[in-house]
Amino acid sequence: MLVFAQFGAGRIGAIHAANLAASGAARLAHIVDVHEAAAATLAARHGAQASDAVTALRDPAVAAVIIASSTDTHADLVIAAAKAGKAIFCEKPIDLSLTRVDEALNVVRAAGVPMLVGFNRRFDPSFAELHRRIGAGAIGAVEQVVVTSRDPGLPPVDYLKVSGGQFRDMTIHDFDMARWMLGEEPTEVFAYGAALVDPAVAAVGDIDSCMVLLRTASGRMAHINNSRRASYGYDQRVEVHGSKGRLIAGNRVPTTVEQADADAVTTEKPLHFFLERYADAYRIELAAFIAAVTQRTPMPVGAEDGRQALVLAEAALRSLRENRPVKVSEIG
Amino acid sequence: MLVFAQFGAGRIGAIHAANLAASGAARLAHIVDVHEAAAATLAARHGAQASDAVTALRDPAVAAVIIASSTDTHADLVIAAAKAGKAIFCEKPIDLSLTRVDEALNVVRAAGVPMLVGFNRRFDPSFAELHRRIGAGAIGAVEQVVVTSRDPGLPPVDYLKVSGGQFRDMTIHDFDMARWMLGEEPTEVFAYGAALVDPAVAAVGDIDSCMVLLRTASGRMAHINNSRRASYGYDQRVEVHGSKGRLIAGNRVPTTVEQADADAVTTEKPLHFFLERYADAYRIELAAFIAAVTQRTPMPVGAEDGRQALVLAEAALRSLRENRPVKVSEIG
Amino acid sequence: MLVFAQFGAGRIGAIHAANLAASGAARLAHIVDVHEAAAATLAARHGAQASDAVTALRDPAVAAVIIASSTDTHADLVIAAAKAGKAIFCEKPIDLSLTRVDEALNVVRAAGVPMLVGFNRRFDPSFAELHRRIGAGAIGAVEQVVVTSRDPGLPPVDYLKVSGGQFRDMTIHDFDMARWMLGEEPTEVFAYGAALVDPAVAAVGDIDSCMVLLRTASGRMAHINNSRRASYGYDQRVEVHGSKGRLIAGNRVPTTVEQADADAVTTEKPLHFFLERYADAYRIELAAFIAAVTQRTPMPVGAEDGRQALVLAEAALRSLRENRPVKVSEIG
Amino acid sequence: MLVFAQFGAGRIGAIHAANLAASGAARLAHIVDVHEAAAATLAARHGAQASDAVTALRDPAVAAVIIASSTDTHADLVIAAAKAGKAIFCEKPIDLSLTRVDEALNVVRAAGVPMLVGFNRRFDPSFAELHRRIGAGAIGAVEQVVVTSRDPGLPPVDYLKVSGGQFRDMTIHDFDMARWMLGEEPTEVFAYGAALVDPAVAAVGDIDSCMVLLRTASGRMAHINNSRRASYGYDQRVEVHGSKGRLIAGNRVPTTVEQADADAVTTEKPLHFFLERYADAYRIELAAFIAAVTQRTPMPVGAEDGRQALVLAEAALRSLRENRPVKVSEIG
Structure with a gap:
């Protein structure tokens, strides 16, 4: 206990x-x-x-x-x-x-x-299974990664002011996901960003929409796209292309109901936000922490992972400000 | 409490x-x-x-x-x-x-x-949402119902001997589902059945595969197909056709991972069996029972529902034995 | 030429x-x-x-x-x-x-x-591929077949009067599909039918909705469901269950566009009717006829197939009128 | 005529x-x-x-x-x-x-x-429908575009030598698609690229894999990812995010057959390459040209569109060589 x-x-x-x-x-x-x-x-x-x-x-x-x-x-x-x-x-x-x-x-x-940093998405059953298959060789050598990560709605501007900005607050999860899926450390970051959702975001010096590229020493590439607002709910997808195939992990839905009528064929929107989408992930994450502590095994997501994602966020922020690709080594 | x-x-x-x-x-x-x-x-x-x-x-x-x-x-x-x-x-x-x-x-x-009979599938979020939409008029008047219900594997023959046979043991869930979705009591049943999976099933006087039709006084119809063995896992689907459209509730999968490679595009098999597929349903069912008891509201699935599904199973059994449509009123 | x-x-x-x-x-x-x-x-x-x-x-x-x-x-x-x-x-x-x-x-x-009877659906690329895989052993021995076949809208009543009725005019295609997929001749038919779409159909002695069961000597079973009206378009699906797996061939859509918004996730309705859905099938069918004539090879769908589907329609009609399963041998 | x-x-x-x-x-x-x-x-x-x-x-x-x-x-x-x-x-x-x-x-x-430049993909029914819906306001103002475009296999190196390189030969289609979907002219391009598929590509000074970002004056963004080799066939998808929703146009498949067995649930791979995927598009494109010429209406894809896509390819090439974002105005 x-x-x-x-x-x-x-x-x-x-x-x-x-x-x-x-x-x-x-x-x-x-x-x-x-x-x-x-x-x-x-x-x-x-x-x-x-x-x-x-x-x-x-x-x-x-x-x-x-x-x-x-x-x-x-x-x-x-x-x-x-x-x-x-x-x-x-x-x-x-x-x-x-x-x-x-x-x-x-x-x-x-x-x-021992220390675990709460990158809960690594414990999402779909993302974890995708990563497991990469490790099992299902798609050969990883070449390109695409991370789609879009929140259902803009948080209060008061929150944004203290959030550290979109890259440190939101994209940081996606930087971790990109690192994890690439299987090789990114060495350079380039980022575009803008306040497309609400000018109030620009007024506090932040962005609400961004597109990022990362690359590694061997030439692997990753793309991240973010928005603080997706009218249809929480959009959380990962796509990995390798030398032998492609893996996609998509959104989860509340039910499998499909309705066909004179207008269209409709299915459910994705689970609304992180509390719903990652309910399983939070449970599995905590169990993994408990298991690693009690069995003295390595942490599945360590303190260094938390640091490295922040480094990538810092690099993206500098890239955005200076409109140039930023080497990760410039940050630390 | x-x-x-x-x-x-x-x-x-x-x-x-x-x-x-x-x-x-x-x-x-x-x-x-x-x-x-x-x-x-x-x-x-x-x-x-x-x-x-x-x-x-x-x-x-x-x-x-x-x-x-x-x-x-x-x-x-x-x-x-x-x-x-x-x-x-x-x-x-x-x-x-x-x-x-x-x-x-x-x-x-x-x-x-108060008494609830454990037709857990009524509490499956997908089937419940489908039923809710019928009630909300999404597809107009119900006309035809198709229930697909196939188990991953044959139970031990010793179990089959005391099970009451496929209709009373397995199809009974589907009779309840058909009644619930039809929104009108079936008045007649016709059934075909055979031991296609294993001759040992026939040896104990049972069947492992069946196709059933039901009809109601106003002419609505339902079809049920069952097998005791589906190599790909537990196949549990409901399809309802109405005057204004169609609703389908399909299987649920462990993860959303899709793999594309030189052979094919593959997705996950359905959740393996009832413990996995209906884990949510069991939890919701018990909560509904507790709520109905403590708030003195009607049971969502009452004792009469349990009886009526058994009547349909009896009618199907007589239909199978006598190779003729059997009126529900013949049974009781 | x-x-x-x-x-x-x-x-x-x-x-x-x-x-x-x-x-x-x-x-x-x-x-x-x-x-x-x-x-x-x-x-x-x-x-x-x-x-x-x-x-x-x-x-x-x-x-x-x-x-x-x-x-x-x-x-x-x-x-x-x-x-x-x-x-x-x-x-x-x-x-x-x-x-x-x-x-x-x-x-x-x-x-x-040489003579070919125009069961165009056998040349639909999806149904043909499904059938090819059965022959290649992909799902083992066929056990159960489900044919869903629903037209977008009721034809004029004047047409219905001379059509021969739903079984001979519409279900006949599905009888052929069931025969083809079962891989064994049906020996008995049972049918329910009603005029649920429009009472004018009943007034001319016809039905517009039906559910049919067929069985073969070895115990294989097939189900067909028909409606003369599907608000969402032409619904043409076949599902075959075998000892080693399941094959489904579904509807085709005009485009792959998927829209997600605050209301739902929507995809396109199926291709509207047979001219759209079976455009490829008609072309391939004619090419197959030309090839069989010029190369003196057997017809892919022969005159006997045309006759046998009609026999099943006759059996279904007698089953509907007499409310009993009808042996195919009673018809001829 | x-x-x-x-x-x-x-x-x-x-x-x-x-x-x-x-x-x-x-x-x-x-x-x-x-x-x-x-x-x-x-x-x-x-x-x-x-x-x-x-x-x-x-x-x-x-x-x-x-x-x-x-x-x-x-x-x-x-x-x-x-x-x-x-x-x-x-x-x-x-x-x-x-x-x-x-x-x-x-x-x-x-x-x-009159002159039409053969960007056939604009006539693909799925992409055309997606674009039509943007124009009809289905997703509000466009904010981000993701173009996935991956060929089934590497062309001969002799072809690559005279191809003008991946950006001018392959990505040029995607630059056109991004321009078309953005609804606003890109003003800047950033590109990563590498020879990940085959070192022979690097030996002739080309790349076979790339990730590109574009942005417009108002802050809209687009991402393109390309590979010369996708083991599962031709991967051609477009995804557009707007203020009110998201549109995706996916791949097309030869048949709708889905197989479920003890291993997995499998569906067909995408249509193999451009001859198959864009067969409809080529036909519609030519009809549109004929209609524009004979009716003296504007060309749906004009000479300027051909030029502008090449400008973006040039900008991407310079970006790749100089590892910096390149303004479109630098090219011409």
């Missing part, structure tokens, strides 16, 4: 807490949130206690932490948890500043604690 | 017990099984106690029972539970004998307890 | 004439139609001459005839063409009366001329 | 000649090819005569020419045909040199003859 403290009682925290409760292999002891009422409610639902961070991290029964609080608290909590010797499950991004990420990761390395 | 006693700790009992445990609205107090070790194991997993039937039904805290034991015990347990004033969730079929079903239902009616 | 005379300058005649014109292997010399203007127009378009039947059949250059005139003229023309020693391509049905069919076929046999 | 002379009796010439022959609105009078035997054979098949260029262009009956000869002859033939006052249907590209293209177009403009 792996005992957890969890930081964050918001939307994503509620998912992890429920998955912990349903897991037969773990127990949630503490929930910490600056919104004390939220912490208390979630703790009550799952038989945990609302605590402060110090109490939670000092509890010797606690062997692992989930960091699902606001992004600006991640690095401090990673550092504190690492110093306390806890295994760390940290939502992405570790931080919006690469310097802060490196500080935190240095502490993690020094402490020797 | 609705307190349950459950009869049966086998494959389907394990599903219901886990769904009860995950439900926030119910608690499992007793598990009863003639295999005492199975009862004890399942009880331990979910914080219940292994009991005998008398103890479980005498417990005044128990307000509802789940009957998931072997078919030959259903009717007695329904009667005992009804006399004890418990709400009843009974797996299909209530009994293989219509006389016994009627005895049990008379006791249920006299006791005035 | 195979020289043709064609009887019939209507809708289906226009298709055959155009396919002849585009074929490099044949030439259309005569067009015969009681509507002389129609014959003249079509003849002019393709460099043929409008003739009367006697002239056309006496022309020694003519080696083959296409009979695409009204159904009541087919048998006489078959007989005349056979006596004139011409190869015969005859649209289905040969006649609505089995007696007349037998008279005609006796003359054909005596004359020793 | 529009009378044609055609230059080129190769693979694409054979298609155009057959489509002319089947058209009721045109007649092919002359076929010109340096391979005289090829010209003679094709001429004989369609009742034309094999001629030399001078004879063909001097024939006053000839009102239109099809230029389907090798690329290096296009510009001279365009100029000669324009001076002879003939309407011009010219296969893409007009020339590999932008200077030569401009020379030719100046003559065309001065002569005032």
